[in-house]
Amino acid sequence: MFKVLVSDPISDLGISLLIEASDIAVDKKTGLTEDELVGIIGEYDALLVRSQTKVTERIMSAGKQLKVIGRAGVGVDNIDLDAATKRGIIVINAPDGNTITTCEHTFAMMMALARHIPQAYLKTVGGVWDRKSFVGVELRNKVLGVLGMGRIGSEVAARAKAFGMDVYGYDPFLTEERAEKLGVKLASVEDIIRDADFITVHTPLTPETRHMIGKEQFAKIKKGVRIVNCARGGIIDEKALVEAIDAGIVAGAAFDVFEEEPPAPDHPFLSHPKIIVTPHLGASTVEAQENVAIDVSEQLLHILRDEPFKNAVNMPPVPADVLSKLEPYFSLGKKLGSFAAQIAEGPVKEIVINYAGELADVDTQPLNRYVVQGVLACHLGSDQVNVVNAMHLAKSRGVNIVVSKTQATKGFTNQVSVTLRTTKEERLVAGTLLNGFGARITQVDKFPVDVEPQGHLLLVSHHDKPGIIGRVGTLLGTNDVNIATMQVGRTIVGGAAIMVLGVDKGVTKDVLAQLTALPDLNNAKEIQLY
Numbered sequence: 001m002f003k004v005l006v007s008d009p010i011s012d013l014g015i016s017l018l019i020e021a022s023d024i025a026v027d028k029k030t031g032l033t034e035d036e037l038v039g040i041i042g043e044y045d046a047l048l049v050r051s052q053t054k055v056t057e058r059i060m061s062a063g064k065q066l067k068v069i070g071r072a073g074v075g076v077d078n079i080d081l082d083a084a085t086k087r088g089i090i091v092i093n094a095p096d097g098n099t100i101t102t103c104e105h106t107f108a109m110m111m112a113l114a115r116h117i118p119q120a121y122l123k124t125v126g127g128v129w130d131r132k133s134f135v136g137v138e139l140r141n142k143v144l145g146v147l148g149m150g151r152i153g154s155e156v157a158a159r160a161k162a163f164g165m166d167v168y169g170y171d172p173f174l175t176e177e178r179a180e181k182l183g184v185k186l187a188s189v190e191d192i193i194r195d196a197d198f199i200t201v202h203t204p205l206t207p208e209t210r211h212m213i214g215k216e217q218f219a220k221i222k223k224g225v226r227i228v229n230c231a232r233g234g235i236i237d238e239k240a241l242v243e244a245i246d247a248g249i250v251a252g253a254a255f256d257v258f259e260e261e262p263p264a265p266d267h268p269f270l271s272h273p274k275i276i277v278t279p280h281l282g283a284s285t286v287e288a289q290e291n292v293a294i295d296v297s298e299q300l301l302h303i304l305r306d307e308p309f310k311n312a313v314n315m316p317p318v319p320a321d322v323l324s325k326l327e328p329y330f331s332l333g334k335k336l337g338s339f340a341a342q343i344a345e346g347p348v349k350e351i352v353i354n355y356a357g358e359l360a361d362v363d364t365q366p367l368n369r370y371v372v373q374g375v376l377a378c379h380l381g382s383d384q385v386n387v388v389n390a391m392h393l394a395k396s397r398g399v400n401i402v403v404s405k406t407q408a409t410k411g412f413t414n415q416v417s418v419t420l421r422t423t424k425e426e427r428l429v430a431g432t433l434l435n436g437f438g439a440r441i442t443q444v445d446k447f448p449v450d451v452e453p454q455g456h457l458l459l460v461s462h463h464d465k466p467g468i469i470g471r472v473g474t475l476l477g478t479n480d481v482n483i484a485t486m487q488v489g490r491t492i493v494g495g496a497a498i499m500v501l502g503v504d505k506g507v508t509k510d511v512l513a514q515l516t517a518l519p520d521l522n523n524a525k526e527i528q529l530y
């Protein structure tokens with residue numbers, strides 16, 4: 001049974017997938033302090049948050065069982081990603097579910113700003129019928145500068161065009177071709193500062209975007225500009241903005257997010273007549289909250305159940321077409337790594353992964369992680385190593401990873417081979433995915449075999465002589481070990497050979513010692529693959 005802690009308000013409908021799962025127990029405890037979280041996190045396998053819970057290193061180190069942190073939303077700046085990666089905690093988010101909602105909130109803010117709606121509302125409900133103080137501006141024919149043309153920025157641009165605005169877009173990843181497709185002018189920050197009547201920001205907060213519009217930009221900005229921030233507090237320098245409004249340079253601003261949330265009661269934005277604010281409501285719609293909660297719950301379930309997943313933030317993203325080609329190999333890769341590690345003696349110095357056939361043209365980085373995970377988990381413990389920290393752990397232990405690719409295969413359409421170089425020896429295990437038959441181990445060292453990589457296996461190395469198979473069978477039978485499958489591999493008649501036996505249960509060290517003591521038998525090892 002996996003225990004999931006939900007520490008921020010997250011839609012029940014969205015997490016019903018978790019609530020109804022028979023292998024999951026969900027606890028909802030919102031509004032906890034860091035100390036309170038540290039006190040209870042130890043019993044949980046997963047933590048589900050929005051932006052309120054600050055998931056610090058302290059919380060993670062107390063979360064001894066924590067495998068995954070799910071963010072029901074986009075921004076993960078409330079989660080210490082480095083600390084999570086070091087500990088092998090997978091951080092996932094729900095990047096798509098609140099795009100439209102946040103885009104619509106940005107538009108609502110921009111229109112409210114253009115027409116002074118919050119200020120006019122307050123006066124009207126206060127009994128004052130004031131039609132002179134609130135003369136607004138039209139959006140039509142105005143230049144809108146969008147800083148950050150990702151998911152939300154692109155949707156804002158599309159709606160602005162419908163309002164007859166002239167849209168300038170800046171994003172380090174915005175190409176001329178895509179800008180043309182979106183119908184926006186590919187601009188620089190300087191172009192936007194110079195020409196825009198409205199500026200809206202839709203980037204994450206990074207060292208590069210922090211105070212992207214500050215004192216220096218306000219000195220050059222178009223007079224009368226209106227500024228919207230529904231992304232992250234700190235992208236626009238709050239202090240410099242207030243000064244620019246008071247100096248008559250900026251006409252007004254609409255902010256959903258703050259450098260510090262919630263802002264202090266004396267924060268200048270809260271009493272400024274030209275600044276309108278909302279309390280980080282960008283993602284707060286029924287639809288978005290359901291979407292993000294469903295997305296994150298689905299991936300969280302996959303991770304807890306050790307199934308392939310997407311949207312990991314502390315791992316490089318994998319394009320969908322690459323993922324669909326690699327996903328079937330994840331389990332095989334992990335098992336080959338594990339098999340090789342279980343038979344190799346001595347500390348591992350190098351892991352050589354070779355991909356042959358149809359995998360030769362694919363970016364196999366995600367699959368490399370599974371192979372390395374399989375190798376390291378054998379020595380460091382499967383609860384200590386996962387696809388998130390496998391590469392980090394290998395590097396920190398000085399294990400070299402070499403990846404090679406070849407088009408040619410020995411009769412298979414695909415083959416993955418893992419060679420472990422240790423201080424004592426070099427061992428190789430190769431496998432393939434057979435259409436309709438699933439995963440197979442096709443080679444151990446120089447010996448061809450055909451073995452299903454599953455359950456308890458015994459690897460016996462011996463001399464190819466009559467009678468030896470019988471002796472092994474008799475010894476195992478005497479010790480109540482049932483042989484389910486058996487494969488013998490040799491390269492020349494009468495030379496060195498191996499047996500790979502599938503057995504129904506694990507064997508004791510004593511049985512392995514008895515096997516090794518049989519005449520003409522060199523070695524016997526047990527391998528467990530799950």
Ligand SMILES: NC(=O)C1=CN([C@@H]2O[C@H](COP(=O)(O)OP(=O)(O)OC[C@H]3O[C@@H](n4cnc5c(N)ncnc54)[C@H](O)[C@@H]3O)[C@@H](O)[C@H]2O)C=CC1
Nearest residue numbers: 074075102148149150151152171202203204230231282283
């Ligand atoms: N107010 C709210 O409740 C919500 C806020 N957000 C925030 O909105 C922001 C945007 O979210 P998405 O569009 O989903 O993210 P996204 O990742 O799709 O887009 C961000 C874009 O910013 C661009 N970017 C990065 N550095 C830049 C720079 N120096 N200059 C210009 N562009 C730069 C990236 O290339 C990317 O295209 C994030 O900060 C997110 O946390 C998202 C949802 C709700």
Ligand SMILES: O=C(O)C(=O)COP(=O)(O)O
Nearest residue numbers: 050051052073074075283
């Ligand atoms: O998704 C995001 O990045 C947001 O800022 C939304 O935050 P929230 O889930 O509303 O606390």
